[in-house]
Amino acid sequence: MNLKPYTRQQLALRNGQDREEIWVAYDGKIYDVGSSRLWRDGKHYEHWAGQDLTEELRDAPHTDKVFDKFEVVGILS
Template sequence: MPDSSPTYTRSQLALRNGQDRDSIWCAYQGIIYDLSASRLWRNGKHYEHWAGQDLTDELADAPHTDGVFKRFPVVGKLV
């Protein structure tokens, strides 16, 4: 990811939770992804996971690998 990519704080990420705004964003390993187009993230929830958060520590419990994030556009970096 280029150094010129936009950066967002955890507070800014939390606003993109699919409830306060239409945007559904999640972070993984310092990169923020836009999951808004995913039918599995409707209303900002995916199983027991909530949008607007860093999911790095939660991925170990998922039935998929981090390759799933390649399907979604990168928004910026989490700082």
């Protein structure tokens, strides 16, 4: 799988506000979470789309398996 690299600045634009895409990064991969009703408008509880959520996942009530249902659209460079 040859994924396009995105910078943190490019990821930040995919926040559901500046652009339609609702993306988040986790463990170096970028996921399109726009299909989830839990990420409507780019916000999921106290988390915002367009960010790397790797560190924040430690406090989440779920594991990283939650990302398995989303498409990987790139890698964080």
